[in-house]
Amino acid sequence: MKKSLLLLAGPVLAGSLVAFLVLQTESALPVRRPDSPLPYKFSAVIKEECAKNTPGANQVAAWDYSFIGDYPAALRAWDEQPGPPRRLAxxxxxxxxxxxxxxxxxxxxxxxxxxxxxxxxxxxxxxxxxxxxxxxxxxxxxxxxxxxxxxxxxxxxxxxxxxxxxxxxxxxxxxxxxxxxxxxxxxxxxxxxxxxxxxxxxxxxxxxxxxxxxxxxxxxxxxxxxxxxxxxxxxxxxxxxxxxxxxxxxxxxxxxxxxxxxxxxxxxxxxxxxxxxxxxxxxxxxxxxxxxxxxxxxxxxxxxxxxxxxxxxxxxxxxxxVYHPRTKYQAGRPAWVFHAGYEPVAIVEPITVGYPCLLLAYAAAEDLAHAIPLDVVEVQGPGDKKCFALPKGSFTVLAMGRDGRRQTWVIQN
Incomplete structure (x- = not known):
C-alpha cells in the first residue's frame, strides 16, 4: 500500500511588499564553516538525483523540494510515484x-x-x-x-x-x-x-x-x-x-x-x-x-x-x-506562508554568488551555525522576484551559489 511504504522509506514549504533596511553586507559574517554542508539542495540537483530512478527517488525529491520552498515541484514529484487513480463512486x-x-x-x-x-x-x-x-x-x-x-x-x-x-x-x-x-x-x-x-x-x-x-x-x-x-x-x-x-x-x-x-x-x-x-x-x-x-x-x-x-x-x-483549497500565490510564494505575523520581505541586495542561488534567512538571535532557517528560497536570476516570509526582527541572509560561493548580509524587517 503506497501510504505504508512511504512511512518507512525515509529517515524515520497579493499584498504589498514590506520594506526593510540593509544593515550590513560582509562575506565574513559568522555563518557555517565552508566544510559544513547545508542540508538544502538546488532544484537542478534534486531533479538529477530523481532521474536516477532509485527506489523512493520521487519521495526523496518531494521532500527536498519542500525544504527549499518549491511547493509546486514537491507536489509534482510526489504525484509521479506509481499508484492507482483516486476515484469516488x-x-x-x-x-x-x-x-x-x-x-x-x-x-x-x-x-x-x-x-x-x-x-x-x-x-x-x-x-x-x-x-x-x-x-x-x-x-x-x-x-x-x-x-x-x-x-x-x-x-x-x-x-x-x-x-x-x-x-x-x-x-x-x-x-x-x-x-x-x-x-x-x-x-x-x-x-x-x-x-x-x-x-x-x-x-x-x-x-x-x-x-x-x-x-x-x-x-x-x-x-x-x-x-x-x-x-x-x-x-x-x-x-x-x-x-x-x-x-x-x-x-x-x-x-x-x-x-x-x-x-x-x-x-x-x-x-x-x-x-x-x-x-x-x-x-x-x-x-x-x-x-x-x-x-x-x-x-x-x-x-x-x-x-x-x-x-x-x-x-x-x-x-x-480537513479540506485545503488550491493554493493562491503572493509575492512569488504560496500565500499561506504569510501567516502568524509573517510578511513578504523583498530580496533587494545585489547577488554576487551567481545564479541560481539558494537564499536562507536566519533569525539573528539564533545560533547561525546550527539553526534551521526561518525561510529558504531558490532564486533563478535577477528577474526572479520571490520574497522571504519573515516576522518582525533582525535576520542574517546567506546566499549560496552552485559553485559553493557564499554571501551574507543582515536585514531588519
Whole structure:
C-alpha cells in the first residue's frame, strides 16, 4: 500500500511588499564553516538525483523540494510515484456534494473542548499541513493543551529543543523544512512542551515487522505523558496513516492511533489532512476534492450536529477529513506562508554568488551555525522576484551559489 511504504522509506514549504533596511553586507559574517554542508539542495540537483530512478527517488525529491520552498515541484514529484487513480463512486459523489462546508479550525477547536488527545496528520512533502497545524496551536493552548508530541523530532532531541526554543539540524529530518521550524517555534512560544515519540522500535528490513514494532512503541511513548500528568491534554502530530484508527490501519496492522486508544482507553480525535488536499495534477487528487468549492480550509457536515465527512480515503479510519483549497500565490510564494505575523520581505541586495542561488534567512538571535532557517528560497536570476516570509526582527541572509560561493548580509524587517 503506497501510504505504508512511504512511512518507512525515509529517515524515520497579493499584498504589498514590506520594506526593510540593509544593515550590513560582509562575506565574513559568522555563518557555517565552508566544510559544513547545508542540508538544502538546488532544484537542478534534486531533479538529477530523481532521474536516477532509485527506489523512493520521487519521495526523496518531494521532500527536498519542500525544504527549499518549491511547493509546486514537491507536489509534482510526489504525484509521479506509481499508484492507482483516486476515484469516488457515483453515489458517494452525490452524497458529498450534498454536504456543507464549515471553517476547519473553528470546528476542530469546538470539538477540542471535550477531547483529551487530538491526532493530526500531515503529508511529509506538504508544508501547508504544518501551517494549518500552527494555526491551531493558540486556540488549543487556551483550551488547556500543553503537550505537542511530534513524530518528526528525533529521539532525545526534545529536551534540547524545549530548552533552546528553535530547531537545529539535529532536531530531525523533516524539521529542517522552514514551515516545520515555524510550527515548533510557535509551539514553544505558546508554552507547549515538545515531545519526541518515534523511538524504541528496532529497525527491520521487513516492513511487516517494522510496523508491528514501531506503532506500539510510538503509542507507549505518548501514553507515558498521561502516566506523569494524568490530566494532560495532548496534540499528536504525525505522518499519514499513523492517524488511522482502524484495525488494519497500516500495512494490515493497527497503527499508532489504534494502539494509543487501546493503551489509554481514550478515544482520540483523529484528523486527516492528506486526502482532501491538492496534488501536482488533478489525477493525484481524490475525486471528492475536485467536487469541493470551499475557499478556505474546511470540514464538511451533512447537517449541523452530525458527524463530519471522513471518507475521502477508504483506507483511512479517522474522525474527520480537513479540506485545503488550491493554493493562491503572493509575492512569488504560496500565500499561506504569510501567516502568524509573517510578511513578504523583498530580496533587494545585489547577488554576487551567481545564479541560481539558494537564499536562507536566519533569525539573528539564533545560533547561525546550527539553526534551521526561518525561510529558504531558490532564486533563478535577477528577474526572479520571490520574497522571504519573515516576522518582525533582525535576520542574517546567506546566499549560496552552485559553485559553493557564499554571501551574507543582515536585514531588519
Amino acid at each position: 457515483a453515489a458517494d459523489s452525490l452524497a458529498f456534494v450534498g454536504l456543507h462546508a464549515v471553517e476547519a479550525a473553528g470546528y476542530i477547536l469546538a470539538r477540542a473542548r471535550t477531547e483529551r488527545i487530538i491526532i493530526l496528520n500531515e503529508a511529509h512533502h506538504n508544508p501547508r499541513h504544518r501551517v494549518f497545524a500552527s494555526s491551531l496551536l493558540p486556540g488549543l493552548a487556551r483550551l488547556g493543551f500543553r503537550y505537542l508530541a511530534v513524530e518528526a523530532i528525533a529521539e532525545q532531541q526534545d529536551a534540547r529543543l524545549n530548552h533552546r526554543g528553535y530547531p537545529v539540524r539535529e532536531t530531525g529530518f523533516y524539521t529542517k523544512e522552514p514551515q516545520f521550524g515555524r510550527l515548533l517555534r510557535i509551539a514553544h512560544a505558546r508554552g507547549y512542551q515538545l515531545v519526541a515519540y518515534d523511538y524504541g522500535a528496532e529497525p527491520s528490513p521487513d516492513m511487516h515487522a517494522s510496523i508491528a514494532a514501531r506503532e506500539p512503541a510510538q503509542a507507549r511513548n505518548i501514553a507515558r505523558l498521561l502516566q506523569t500528568d494524568p490530566q494532560a491534554k495532548i496534540l499528536v502530530h504525525c505522518g499519514f496513516s499513523h492517524a488511522n484508527e482502524g484495525p488494519d490501519g497500516l500495512g494490515g496492522l493497527p497503527a499508532m492511533a489504534a494502539r494509543l486508544r487501546e493503551l489509554t482507553g481514550i478515544d482520540p480525535f483523529t484528523i486527516d489532512q492528506t486526502a482532501l488536499t491538492e496534488a501536482g495534477t488533478p489525477a493525484g487528487e481524490a475525486a471528492c476534492y475536485r467536487l469541493a468549492t470551499a475557499t478556505r480550509s474546511a470540514v464538511f457536515l451533512p447537517v449541523p450536529g452530525k458527524a463530519p465527512y471522513a471518507h475521502a480515503d477508504p483506507a483511512m479510519s479517522v474522525d474527520v477529513n
